[in-house]
Amino acid sequence: MAAKSEQTRQLVANVALKMFREIGFEKTTMRAIAQEAGVSVGNAYYYFASKDELVQELYIQVQDEHATMAAQALEGVQDLAGRLKAVLHSGIDVMAPYHQFGSDFIATAIRPTSPVNPFGEASTAAREASLAIFRSAVEGSSPAVAKKLRGDLPELLWLAYMGVALFWVYDRSEGQRRTRKLIDGAAPLVARGLSLAKIPGVSKVFDDVLGLVRRVKEDS
């Protein structure tokens, strides 16, 4: 049983996540987690260097679940609008139990030094996994997305997804109805907007947008 240590780690993580869900971020103090898990405060810190790292644990778990659910929801859906909806809705579904926790999570995540920061070093794996979902949504769609857009689109959609998540955090409507409405409205619009790439005048603007994105991204 080399897993004695891992057992304690999991115990602390599980207790923490459960408390996050049930009583929120602020009321879930490190002392409360330790007490509930039956360990000392210092021991919790032996496994998680900060409260933020417990949030990261949650982030990773949510991300994993999203990947699974999205893959399932994408099955048999061909058109881009439908595929976008599938990915976005499943994302919201997975996050739902943590809605009250959302703003604290984002306040944590937005700090560049936080391990949970979606743009940061520490969550490279989670971000890649999330990006892969959008890549699959784009690549598997038919009719196919214009070739010149195909490369950058997943990243832009992922960025838009961050925006949707932000909207969701602030969404006080019951069951976050408004976010659902936003997704249902925006997904077909994005698909239709992209199909305009064929129009010459529009095509040029698209090119410039992509050019700008690349230039800013690479800090040339």
Added chain:
Amino acid sequence: MAAKSEQTRQLVANVALKMFREIGFEKTTMRAIAQEAGVSVGNAYYYFASKDELVQELYIQVQDEHATMAAQALEGVQDLAGRLKAVLHSGIDVMAPYHQFGSDFIATAIRPTSPVNPFGEASTAAREASLAIFRSAVEGSSPAVAKKLRGDLPELLWLAYMGVALFWVYDRSEGQRRTRKLIDGAAPLVARGLSLAKIPGVSKVFDDVLGLVRRVKEDS
């Protein structure tokens, strides 16, 4: 001199803002502010209910300065792209001294309960002032923006500005060069994109976007 009280308040605020600029958010402890200002900790709390309210003081001041500088930078500039650049660049200019402070500010601001939250109750005035800047940028431009866009555009641009501010916070390039580049590239693109509203196929998509924005906003 009914201003004895106001004097203390200003003293605390000024010391706090100076320390925010010079040593950052975390190192500027309430105890340090009190000591530097020569008052007790409790006294600082008599005027500002929380550290967040001191951040709000900063937010309001930055917003005020932005309004002044933007109005000045808009003088004599006719085209929308130029006017957008003027507003965005002056915004970045005003925030520049607080760049290292940026992420802490945003982490504070993003919390729905925070007085600094740009969407929240407590900063209605500051938000309106900021919106007014964009309204003036849009309304004063010539050639004029398509009539059907004129109503919602300022709000959308303000939202985009929030995005630019977020980008700026993460921008580690010297002098935030990349943000400048983003502004210079995006402003003409937005202007050109909007001019596409004349094309029938595009016009329809624009209509739908506006429709969606209105529907989601009003939570119908």
Added chain:
DNA sequence: ACTCATCCTTGAACACGTTCAAAATTCGAT
């Protein structure tokens, strides 16, 4: 000059996240 209600100011105290030296436990090697 005196009163008293209102406004200011104080500093000790609380709960929090986090740290750390020390103690307890585990486990492979003998």
Added chain:
DNA sequence: ATCGAATTTTGAACGTGTTCAAGGATGAGT
């Protein structure tokens, strides 16, 4: 079984934001 090093666990202590009962200052009405 025993030793010793590595791993795991403990709880007191630190500095933080924040609260609050207590006291001090102020000023209008007499």
